Amino acid sequence: MLAAAAPQSRTQFVRGEPLSTYKFLDSGVSVSFYRAPYLVDIDVVQGRRILMLNEITGNGEAWKGADVLCFNSGHWWTHKGALQGWDYMGDAGSFYEDMDRLVAFQKGMNTWANWVDANVDRTKTKVFFQSISPTHYNPVEWNGAASKNCFGETAPVGGWNYTAPYPDQTQVIKGVIKAMTSPAALLDITALSELRKDGHPSVYSGDLTPEQRANPDRSADCSHWCLPGLPDTWNLLLYTALFFA
Numbered sequence: 001m002l003a004a005a006a007p008q009s010r011t012q013f014v015r016g017e018p019l020s021t022y023k024f025l026d027s028g029v030s031v032s033f034y035r036a037p038y039l040v041d042i043d044v045v046q047g048r049r050i051l052m053l054n055e056i057t058g059n060g061e062a063w064k065g066a067d068v069l070c071f072n073s074g075h076w077w078t079h080k081g082a083l084q085g086w087d088y089m090g091d092a093g094s095f096y097e098d099m100d101r102l103v104a105f106q107k108g109m110n111t112w113a114n115w116v117d118a119n120v121d122r123t124k125t126k127v128f129f130q131s132i133s134p135t136h137y138n139p140v141e142w143n144g145a146a147s148k149n150c151f152g153e154t155a156p157v158g159g160w161n162y163t164a165p166y167p168d169q170t171q172v173i174k175g176v177i178k179a180m181t182s183p184a185a186l187l188d189i190t191a192l193s194e195l196r197k198d199g200h201p202s203v204y205s206g207d208l209t210p211e212q213r214a215n216p217d218r219s220a221d222c223s224h225w226c227l228p229g230l231p232d233t234w235n236l237l238l239y240t241a242l243f244f245a
Contacts, residue, residue: 131188
């Protein structure tokens with residue numbers, strides 16, 4: 001997708017962890033992806049991963065000096081068990097095995113907002129935050145009584161016939177952004193994405209065994225999104241917002 005924007009340009013892709021960068025060598029433009037699903041830091045202490053709700057300096061060093069910053073966080077704060085990316089939470093010198101995930105999310109996002117206000121020169125850098133994208137595991141939300149999740153869905157929800165409540169995380173981030181000294185621009189993609197129950201990989205992502213594909217009620221991926229697909233619309237919204245931020 002990036003190469004198509006300037007097909008004649010010499011390019012270079014440097015893949016790393018957590019930072020990967022795509023460079024347009026003829027224009028001096030770089031587009032980077034920094035993987036930090038919680039935004040705040042994760043410290044490793046005696047082999048244990050500590051999610052530091054009030055620290056972001058480690059990740060923040062990679063974000064300084066950018067012309068445009070687009071942040072996102074949400075789904076990873078809800079994961080438990082094998083998908084959970086930390087062992088303990090750390091907050092103001094205390095450590096917890098767990099806490100209310102929405103409270104933890106708000107603490108982490110306040111840390112992010114304070115870092116942006118203190119470290120980003122808003123006369124030089126545009127800052128965006130993309131809201132959480134919805135999942136489609138509950139057909140009651142779109143009156144899909146015949147299904148158990150997004151498997152088999154081939155069309156968007158008709159009109160605005162969608163009854164799921166607005167995600168609490170989106171409400172949290174709206175409040176956090178509103179309280180910033182220099183508020184980030186919110187790219188609210190939640191509502192438009194809620195209509196796209198047909199946009200998930202379901203059982204066709206290529207990562208499932210034949211046995212898993214044969215059991216879509218348990219194995220369908222109704223959280224991630226197909227490419228090309230709905231994320232292209234998010235990119236168009238970001239592209240448009242760049243002219244108004």
